[in-house]
Amino acid sequence: MVSSPVGLVVVSHSRPLAAAAVALAREMAPAGLLIEVAAGIDGPDGPAFGTDAVAIAAAIAAADRGSGVVVLMDLGSAVLSAELALDLLEDPDQRDRVLLCPAPLVEGLVVAAVAAAGGVGRAEVAAEATGALAAKVSQLAVEPDGVEPGGVEAPPVPPPRHPGGGAGAEPGADLEAGAASDAAAAGQRRAGERRAQERAAAVFVVTNPHGLHARPAARLVALVRRLSAATHCELRLRNRSTGSQWVPAGSMARVAVVGAEAGHEVEIEATGDGARAAVDAVLELAGRHFDEPVEAPAPTPAPPAPAPVDAPPRVLPGAPGIGVGPARGLGPPPVTVPDDPPDDPGTERARLDRALADVAVAITASRDAAARDLGPTEAAIFDAHLLLLEDPELAGRTRTAVDAGASAARAWADAVEGGATALEALPDPYLAARGADVRAVGEQVLRALLAAPGGQEGGLPEPGGGGDGGERVVLVAADLTPAQAAGLDPARVAGVVLAGGSPTAHAALLLRARGVPAVMGAGPGVLDVPDGTALALDGTTGELVVDPSPERLTALRERAAAGARRERAAGERAGEPARTRDDVHVLVGVNVGSRADAEAAAGADLVGLVRTEFLFLDRDRAPDVDEQVAAYRGVAEALDGRRITLRTLDVGGDKPLPYLPLPREANPFLGVRGIRLAGPHPALLREQLLAAVRVAHETPVSLMFPMVAALEELLAARRELDAVIAAEGRGAPAGLQVGIMVEVPAAALKAAAFVPHVDFLSIGTNDLTQYALAAERGNPAVAALADPLDPGVLRLVDAVCRAAEGRALVAVCGEAAGEEVAARLLVGLGVRELSVVPPLVAATKQVVRELDAGAAALAAAGALTADSAAAVRAAAADRPRSSGKPRC
Amino acid sequence: MSAVPTEGAVDVAALRRWIDAFAGDVAEHQEELTRLDSAIGDADHGSNLARGMKAVLAALDSERPATAGALLKRTGMTLVSTVGGASGPLYGTFFLRMGTAAGEVESLDTAALGAALRAGVGGIVARGKSELGDKTMYDALAPAVDAYDAAGDEVGAALRAASDAADRGRDATIPLQARKGRASYLGERSVGHQDPGATSAALLLGAAARTLG
């Protein structure tokens, strides 16, 4: 798919300035690149200084050939007029294709022109341009002995003012004027700070057929900037084959100048903390031909690039934390039923009943833990497993066979096999996938029947039994069933490595809840790792190291210790508001399904989601208004009267309530659920609204409607709310706010239509992801698709944020809000409230505090144009989480 | 809202008189505005606004809008493309939002005019991200709409209260340090000067009190 390059628009007070800047940029970029100018105004006596929003809108329209536009501006009204121009665009869709870039005009334009000509997307063009200032800052500080940390990413940093040096028109002049004195001062400072400078260097051969042209150079520069922003190391490179000058590797324009062609040797050098790892990362990228497809790799004349010893296979973060220990394959192999002669039917029946009862107890415990830690939705899988225990197809058949003389184990195994096979043969893929549940429960019962180990822990050997002397092991498995995951004991398992699996599958959720670090998607090769091999994993960043070097181990252990410190710090500051380093306030809320949840939510700024279902399940009639009032009030009290966000009843045909007859539907998740219940059951909604309004007279309440797909649904609900308020006769409660859940992709894309009618939009990333990718995360066959970091999902979030910008608060109350990598991107996209499960409140606040919202916005912009969730996660992993601390 | 002018209502002709009066005041105070802007800006606020308002009068003469919304929006659109400085998108957004809030009606009663003014000021905040005390036109406009709302049902009294509040808000910008716009580049050196935008905003409300009341 070849798309036209991104268009550029230059907005300046001065027409001659804009024209000259364009000429300068054109030198670097081929003709055919669209650069439109909107500069100056027409005064009565000819052109004058100023900006004109109408002219900017016209320039944007002219520059957009479908790939969108990046707008570069000078100062003051140029920015205001450009923002206003977005409102004036005739084609409302176009607005979403325009990025107003905070880069300095001249540097930004030159780099943007190179990047756009290189064919990258608009977000990357804007990110590159913004980085131009960082490159300049780094350049002015880098010579002669590698001083200030350079490559500052994102938020435009004012260039250092040099004492005595005026605003030199030329970078060179500036450098000469100020570098000497600055360098001396900086050198002194640094001597105290860092004694031994770590230094590393390596050579790679350019294998890209067209050399390091714009696109691969952009990849290289982006990586270098990420490394520099995250660490205190400085990278520079030169072309050995041509004997070029050293140039800062974080500068697009400078890297382009070394003229590295195919076959050239390029030397890369890093100085500062983590230099070695930085060089290794660059070599790895070079080894991937800078992510460019290369048909015939050029023969390598130079010694092959030394592969980093600990080259980590790319794995997905599953559950945060660091785990180190000997590998332990998940055993034993599937239980086989021995051919022992059966006891008498009475004994066998009793054996079966005991096994079923034991497993029921175990599953109930898992369910309760999951409900407590994750909410009823996640716990539902265990309800399904409990039902299977009593399923006539399984237990009934087994009993019949036992009475006919079979052993309980044999009869149960046959029944499970028959049941699972029958399900798997069904054409409905949803039902077919339930076969896996039957097998999982089947195996659990079989282990109990045979008294095989691992009834709960999925075959994890007893501590000490395997000669590990009780050391905590790293469990290696193809995948885990929910029961296995829920049953893992953190005292015995240091971490989990899954060959398959997905960060959104139930197993990952449960591991997170158990506090067991895990990585997933490591590939089948990992199953061949012999037991006892040392393994180290970081489930936060998604790293796995087989047989790590002692240095690497030390580094990981330090990281783990730092993580523990961080957790403590987070706990101490849980009650304080969370502000990013650049002072953006992000609310951190808590999701609750009961008053007990709310009581566990230390430090939350508000309840971002009350799953009111908790009141409605497991009973014969709906709770009346008074009971609802009492329950909601209880939640508010548990949070000391902070705001509570009540979501109206969100159930559907998959879980009908006895008093809420719902027709059977082939696809309950696409059927009557959420706000759609208001049609057939108006009284249910009315009573809930009445209860909410009454509570809202006492304490701040936000009300939100789930599963909204059409504006009319919201408007109807609001009319109902108005009617309820009018009937109460006390006026609208002062603190009452109204919003919708954004879970339906169409609603996300239409967010602008909802914004005038709401105070906030809360994105339910779990359902939004499932609907956007048409993949149910409870279905292991497709769970890997249902990744909330899929760029398609992020674009939906972006659409919501852009539509709501400045007009309504955007919240996320899905699982993603509590996942560190996702939370950073969400804030970058403009989300200003993250609502998470109770145990994650403190940590999420800390994630916000360590974030730079400006940098996050750039990273998020890059993520929008990534081609896969894996690429998004890989980019995030290249940028360690606390970018404030030096680390490579 | 009815199309029949009601007692004390502000009709399209009155709004036109307001715009004319503001244009006249800006022309009269052009030098003063520019002088203020030369102290803490780029010495163009007076000429920017004078140019813009002249273009507005020409546009309204040729188009003769029939409703309050149309007149105000035409004014806003013209300012957006002729003022050139920050006050262009800011006053432009003010009139555009005011026009949208007013709607396609022939007259506005006290409440409707108040709502429209408030919507316009909201537009300035949305566009300029200014807060009270940033030393901008918002410092004159915010107290003005509050005073208008507090003054009661009589449009003349409400506008006089608004105008007085705007004058006080303008004067109160003198000791402030600018945090928005060009003046913010001066840092502490912006203290002790009256903000040009707040000065023109006070003229805008003064003109309203004279013509709409």
Ligand SMILES: Nc1ncnc2c1ncn2[C@@H]1O[C@H](COP(=O)(O)OP(=O)(O)OP(=O)(O)O)[C@@H](O)[C@H]1O
């Ligand atoms: N972000 C802002 N929010 C509100 N008012 C602002 C803002 N920026 C500037 N102003 C107002 O605009 C006035 C200056 O208007 P003027 O037309 O002179 O713009 P300018 O500063 O010259 O614009 P430019 O940045 O294009 O040079 C200031 O006195 C201030 O009241």
Ligand SMILES: [Mg+2]
């Ligand atoms: Mg000015």
